[in-house]
Every structure is written in C-alpha cells, then in structure tokens.
Amino acid sequence: xxxLQRFKHINLxxxxxxxxxxxxxxxxxxxxxxxxxxxxxYFLLLKVASLPKKPCACxxxxxxxxxxxxxxxxxxxxxxxxxxxNNSVLPEDVYRWxxxxxxxxxxxxxNEVIKKLFEIVPGQDIYMDWGASRCRKCAVVGNxxxxxxxxxxxxxxxxxxxxxxNHAPTIGYEKDVGSKTTHHFMYPESAKDLQNSTILVLVPxxxxxxxxxxxxxxxxxxxxxxxxxxxxxxxxxDKVQIYSPQFFKYVYDNWVENHGxxxxxxxxxxxxxxxxxxxxxxxxxxxxxxxxWHHYWENNRLAGAFRHTGVHDADFEYNVTMLLAxxxxxxxxx
Numbered sequence: 172x173x174x175l176q177r178f179k180h181i182n183l184x185x186x187x188x189x190x191x192x193x194x195x196x197x198x199x200x201x202x203x204x205x206x207x208x209x210x211x212x213y214f215l216l217l218k219v220a221s222l223p224k225k226p227c228a229c230x231x232x233x234x235x236x237x238x239x240x241x242x243x244x245x246x247x248x249x250x251x252x253x254x255x256x257n258n259s260v261l262p263e264d265v266y267r268w269x270x271x272x273x274x275x276x277x278x279x280x281x282n283e284v285i286k287k288l289f290e291i292v293p294g295q296d297i298y299m300d301w302g303a304s305r306c307r308k309c310a311v312v313g314n315x316x317x318x319x320x321x322x323x324x325x326x327x328x329x330x331x332x333x334x335x336x337n338h339a340p341t342i343g344y345e346k347d348v349g350s351k352t353t354h355h356f357m358y359p360e361s362a363k364d365l366q367n368s369t370i371l372v373l374v375p376x377x378x379x380x381x382x383x384x385x386x387x388x389x390x391x392x393x394x395x396x397x398x399x400x401x402x403x404x405x406x407x408x409d410k411v412q413i414y415s416p417q418f419f420k421y422v423y424d425n426w427v428e429n430h431g432x433x434x435x436x437x438x439x440x441x442x443x444x445x446x447x448x449x450x451x452x453x454x455x456x457x458x459x460x461x462x463x464w465h466h467y468w469e470n471n472r473l474a475g476a477f478r479h480t481g482v483h484d485a486d487f488e489y490n491v492t493m494l495l496a497x498x499x500x501x502x503x504x505x
Contacts, residue, residue: 229306338466453502456492
C-alpha cells in the first residue's frame with residue numbers, strides 16, 4: 172500500500188475510534204445526569220431496581236423483615252410448624268417441657284409411637300414453597316361470639332386456606348363464619364369428624380394424643396385420655412398433619428412469653444398461619460361487642476367459660492394479636 176494511502180487509512184481508524192469515544196463519553200454523562208433527575212425514566216428505573224425484593228406477591232408479606240423490630244425479634248421462618256418424618260427427633264429440653272404440659276408421667280416410648288404414626292399418616296412438610304411469586308391468603312377463624320351477626324362468611328370463604336379449630340360448627344352459621352374449611356386443628360378431647368377435603372392438624376399435648384390419632388384412624392382401641400374421647404374419627408388419613416412440639420414451645424417462648432401454662436389452640440393456629448401464609452386475616456378472636464367471652468354457637472349466659480381456664484392467658488394472647496395487627500402483620504376483623 173502506498174505511504175499516503177496508509178496514512179489516510181490510519182487517520183480514518185483514529186477518527187472512528189475518537190468518534191466512538193466521544194459518543195460513549197456523552198452517553199455516560201447524560202445517563203449519569205438522568206439517573207439523578209427525578210423526572211427521568213432512567214432515574215425511576217434505577218430506583219425500582221434498587222428496591223429490596225418482596226418475599227411474596229401479596230401487597231404486604233408477613234415474612235418481610237425490617238418493618239417491625241418487635242416482630243423480627245420473635246419470628247423464625249426456618250422453624251417448621253409440622254412434625255415430619257425428617258424432624259421427629261425432639262431436643263431433650265423440648266421433649267421434657269412437652270411431657271409436663273398435661274403431666275404425662277408414664278408415657279409410651281416416643282420413638283416407637285412416632286414410627287407407628289408415620290406408617291399411617293404421610294409425615295411430609297408441604298408448606299416450604301414460599302417465594303416472590305406466591306400470595307397465599309389465609310383466614311384464621313376463631314370461635315368468639317363476636318362472629319354472631321358479622322356477615323363475614325362470604326369474605327372468609329374467599330381465602331386460599333381457611334383454618335378452624337376444635338368444635339367450630341359451620342352448618343347453620345355459614346352467613347357469619349363461612350362454610351369452607353381447609354385445615355381443622357384439634358386434639359383428642361376436642362375431636363370431631365371431618366370432610367375428606369379437610370386437613371386434620373393434630374395438636375398433641377402428650378404422647379397419648381399421638382397414639383390416639385393412630386388408633387382413631389385404624390383400630391379404635393383408645394377410648395379414654397383424661398376423659399372419654401372418640402375412639403374413631405372420620406378424616407382422610409393421607410391429609411393428617413401433626414403440629415410440632417418444638418414449634419409449640421417456640422410459640423410459648425417467643426410469642427406468649429411463658430404466660431399461662433401453654434398457648435391456646437387459637438394462638439397455636441394463628442402462629443401456624445403466620446409461618447405458612449403470606450397474608451393472614453383473623454376473625455372471631457376476643458370478646459363480643461358487650462365484652463363477653465363465649466363461643467359463637469353458645470348462649471351468652473356461658474360468657475367467660477373459655478377465658479379463665481387457668482391454663483391459657485387469654486388477655487396476653489389477645490394483646491399479641493393486637494400487636495400483630497398494629498405492626499401490619501395480620502388483618503384483624505372485629
């Protein structure tokens with residue numbers, strides 16, 4: 172190539188590189204300025220990208236941390252509410268605490284009881300599926316007389332999960348309490364027959380309770396705990412779940428703060444929901460509009476029957492639900 176042509180070729184390359192450098196520099200400067208201009212779309216894009224990702228797809232997520240120090244101090248999402256085949260070995264302190272709940276002095280061998288139990292029921296944890304794409308809405312329906320005349324039934328049934336506890340009748344009360352039940356929490360002394368579509372969640376207070384559910388789903392040999400109980404129960408054994416004694420103690424230590432002898436079924440159910448749901452709507456907790464404490468299917472003359480049991484601290488538990496609502500973790504309907 173002649174020398175003149177070679178110089179022209181070199182000059183063209185330099186000019187092209189210079190032009191590219193100038194364009195990149197100007198673009199960088201403009202982008203930098205626009206990212207600091209609130210009216211710029213680039214500024215908005217950067218702002219959205221820098222926001223922390225929500226842990227669920229709901230408007231508000233229970234598990235979102237950094238919003239309530241009071242909640243963050245108590246909440247432990249890594250702890251499963253269920254006892255399964257994989258976590259049935261209890262820490263010694265948990266086991267001893269649990270044995271004292273109902274003064275079980277000569278319990279059967281725990282490992283043998285669990286082995287037989289998980290030959291009948293699945294023993295799997297099916298709730299470890301939280302993530303940014305999930306919005307699981309749950310209704311925890313208590314048994315308070317304040318549900319009478321509430322007309323909450325249709326609203327309750329719109330939730331993905333509807334959790335009820337103990338006797339909790341729905342037939343004849345649908346307008347106020349709804350008709351849908353996905354999970355029903357009970358222990359032997361509060362047991363009732365369930366539809367096959369409902370998950371039975373056993374809340375065990377003693378080893379005999381675990382033996383009872385095995386018996387109630389098979390032979391029906393256990394008919395007595397500290398009083399007479401149903402020897403058999405109608406429920407889909409493939410849907411039976413077992414509330415974890417370790418989670419039970421966690422609720423007692425972290426949330427109830429050792430008030431009462433142990434938490435109520437209502438509090439245990441609420442905490443179960445807080446750990447498996449993204450949004451929790453709470454109905455039927457606390458006194459009715461007259462300040463009376465009774466079940467919605469009872470006459471008011473029985474007011475106070477389940478408040479002063481000597482086992483639960485109903486006032487402290489109610490204050491916990493109020494704090495959860497005030498901290499934006501649950502929606503409380505009164």
